[in-house]
Amino acid sequence: MTPDTNLDDLTPEQLAAQWEEEKPPAAGALANAASSLVVLAVGIAAAALSTAMGLGTPDKPQPGLWPFLISIVMVALGLFQLIAGRHNRDAEKFTRMSAAPLTGLVTLAAMVSLMPLIGFELPALVLCVIWMRFLGGETWRSTLVVSAAVVISFYAIFVLALNTSVPHLF
Structure with a gap:
């Protein structure tokens, strides 16, 4: 593949092969776990801070309600990634x-x-x-x-x- 090659002239298979060659190295299990733990820690900290702001009720929400709900989603995604994403091969190396x-x-x-x-x-x-x-x-x-x-x-x-x-x- 030369630098002058027009990407429009490539077949989908050639383009996929080129992307595979240019792809950064894959992250290992340790990097996947570390990134999951960071998301988990940020989610837990955000949940604690939003709780301190007050949650209220769904019909009378206080300022911390939406940040709390989003932080709970972050915690759930962090846990899911930590448990199920250990074998993910698409993650990029830091x-x-x-x-x-x-x-x-x-x-x-x-x-x-x-x-x-x-x-x-x-x-x-x-x-x-x-x-x-x-x-x-x-x-x-x-x-x-x-x-x-x-x-x-x-x-x-x-x-x-x-x-x-x-x-x-x-």
Whole structure:
């Protein structure tokens, strides 16, 4: 297969063979168990935090109800993956790009913690730039244009049109 080969000219079998060649190495049972335990731990922590927020009842829900239900689903999926997914051969080995979801989570948490202090505009802009440029590999031009458009759109929708109580600078 040469770099000049047009993907449209390949048969489905040739394309599948090419994808198989380019596939990253498979993760082992230890990596599968570790990722399942991480999901399980996050789900348990989220369930505890959402319970502390108050669950309420289905007809009078409190802020923790939906996060609690989602965290219970996470716990169930983590347990299922831990028990039944041990022999999964489709999971990829951890690589340098495995840190990208963690980076996304940390930057999102930073944005949420900064919003009450300085509003949503600057943290949202920085978040968009980090996600698009460094995690997504976009060009600087598209990163800056799309990031600015996202923040302006959110401002127009949530502050101007809906008049929500989201913390904002302007």
